[in-house]
Amino acid sequence: MANNVEKFQQLLSHRFADLELLKQALTHRSAERNNNERFEFLGDSLLGFVVAELLYQEFPSASEGELSRMRASMVSKPALAAIARELELGSFLRLGSGELNSGGSARDSILSDAVEAIIAAIYLDGGIEACKEQVRAWAFAQINAQNTLKESKDAKTQLQELMQAKGLALPQYEVVKLEGVAHDQVFTISCSIAMLENKQLGTGRSKRAAEQEAAAKLLTELSAKSD
Numbered sequence: 001m002a003n004n005v006e007k008f009q010q011l012l013s014h015r016f017a018d019l020e021l022l023k024q025a026l027t028h029r030s031a032e033r034n035n036n037e038r039f040e041f042l043g044d045s046l047l048g049f050v051v052a053e054l055l056y057q058e059f060p061s062a063s064e065g066e067l068s069r070m071r072a073s074m075v076s077k078p079a080l081a082a083i084a085r086e087l088e089l090g091s092f093l094r095l096g097s098g099e100l101n102s103g104g105s106a107r108d109s110i111l112s113d114a115v116e117a118i119i120a121a122i123y124l125d126g127g128i129e130a131c132k133e134q135v136r137a138w139a140f141a142q143i144n145a146q147n148t149l150k151e152s153k154d155a156k157t158q159l160q161e162l163m164q165a166k167g168l169a170l171p172q173y174e175v176v177k178l179e180g181v182a183h184d185q186v187f188t189i190s191c192s193i194a195m196l197e198n199k200q201l202g203t204g205r206s207k208r209a210a211e212q213e214a215a216a217k218l219l220t221e222l223s224a225k226s227d
Helices: 002-009 019-025 037-058 064-074 077-086 097-101 108-126 128-146 148-152 155-165 207-226
Strands: 172-179 186-192 200-204
Touching (some): 019 108, 037 108, 077 108, 186 207, 200 207
Antiparallel strands (some): 172 186
């Protein structure tokens, strides 16, 4: 086990002062009493915090709902299990014979729990900055592999960032028409940008929905012109 722990450590950004912490993080409850269950509890909270902070910093225009959806995707069991498989974590886990024989080293639940335990072990050994460094490395690797950031950004955010990247004025939105009574309104909103002469219209039961539709139409038009 000692050799396995040292070998696995080489796959991390953190060098442990106390390798016993990493050993415990890699030990499933089926193997022995001194296992990684309590580490999972702590690691889950640390993971949520670090990912939330990262998304808050990387997406200044995203809404609370959008940030929550991105975070949920990135800290889900399948996402963490994917990180574990990239590290071949299953081959380093210490499992009881029953779990080992039943394929526990490849099970999403066990792999994702172990990733959370490792996060806690790094925090306990090196503090919050060491923990942040490792979680952010995994998060950005996941983002790059799955194109999570681009897919999670709404049309308004994508269009705004495109204008900013080109040094142009931000998109302009204007209410063109408002129909219906107060509790059942339909908005028609135009969106214009410096790169195109014509405007695009969007409709929706809220200003935001109409703006999103108009922005999406402009993005589609820009994409067609660049092809």
